Amino acid sequence: MGPVSAVLSLTADLPEVDYADGHVVIAEGTRTGSVWVLVDGAVRVHRAGQQISTIDRPGATFGEISLLLDQAHGATVVAAGPTRMRLAHDGAQLFDRHPEFARLVAAELARRLDSLTGYLADVQRQYGGASGAPGLSMVTDVLHHLAQHPDTQHLNEAERPVSARDPDPEY
Numbered sequence: 001m002g003p004v005s006a007v008l009s010l011t012a013d014l015p016e017v018d019y020a021d022g023h024v025v026i027a028e029g030t031r032t033g034s035v036w037v038l039v040d041g042a043v044r045v046h047r048a049g050q051q052i053s054t055i056d057r058p059g060a061t062f063g064e065i066s067l068l069l070d071q072a073h074g075a076t077v078v079a080a081g082p083t084r085m086r087l088a089h090d091g092a093q094l095f096d097r098h099p100e101f102a103r104l105v106a107a108e109l110a111r112r113l114d115s116l117t118g119y120l121a122d123v124q125r126q127y128g129g130a131s132g133a134p135g136l137s138m139v140t141d142v143l144h145h146l147a148q149h150p151d152t153q154h155l156n157e158a159e160r161p162v163s164a165r166d167p168d169p170e171y
Contacts, residue, residue, distance in 0.1 A: 003059065010100060011098075014086035018084050019083045019084075021079055023083075025078065025083075026075070027073065027076055028046070028048075028075050031071075031072050032063060034088060037085060038056075038059065039058055040058065042055065042079075042081060043055050043078060045078075046077075046078065062077050
């Protein structure tokens with residue numbers, strides 16, 4: 001059984017919720033303790049007002065980072081058309097009840113981190129020293145920051161590390 005089938009199988013007992021296009025499933029900055037699993041449809045993910053992805057892969061999970069880090073949701077998740085999700089109101093109980101689910105979520109998070117660091121390393125290799133690419137030299141700092149695994153959980157939002165780049169560069 002592949003990861004998608006396993007996630008859907010392990011969450012088959014959860015209630016399913018249907019969301020209409022544009023419905024905010026998760027609001028950035030809120031705390032719910034819940035975990036959602038995409039069954040059908042798609043969602044758009046926004047962070048700080050910027051759309052960062054559209055996800056339409058059944059078995060994709062949402063809310064797990066907030067739950068695992070015991071912090072507010074770091075993104076807003078909005079239904080992109082009719083969408084069905086499974087909802088574990090008590091996400092911690094889902095993880096406790098199904099250790100295999102927890103392992104699958106951890107593996108997915110590791111894949112995403114590996115993909116991100118690989119992408120950043122590739123950008124650095126290709127453009128980091130380019131004189132016509134302002135801002136890209138910071139990729140080394142980003143990779144270093146990711147590798148150090150800083151514990152920012154105890155910091156409030158204003159104290160958490162953020163990019164010091166120009167929000168509206170001229171390039």
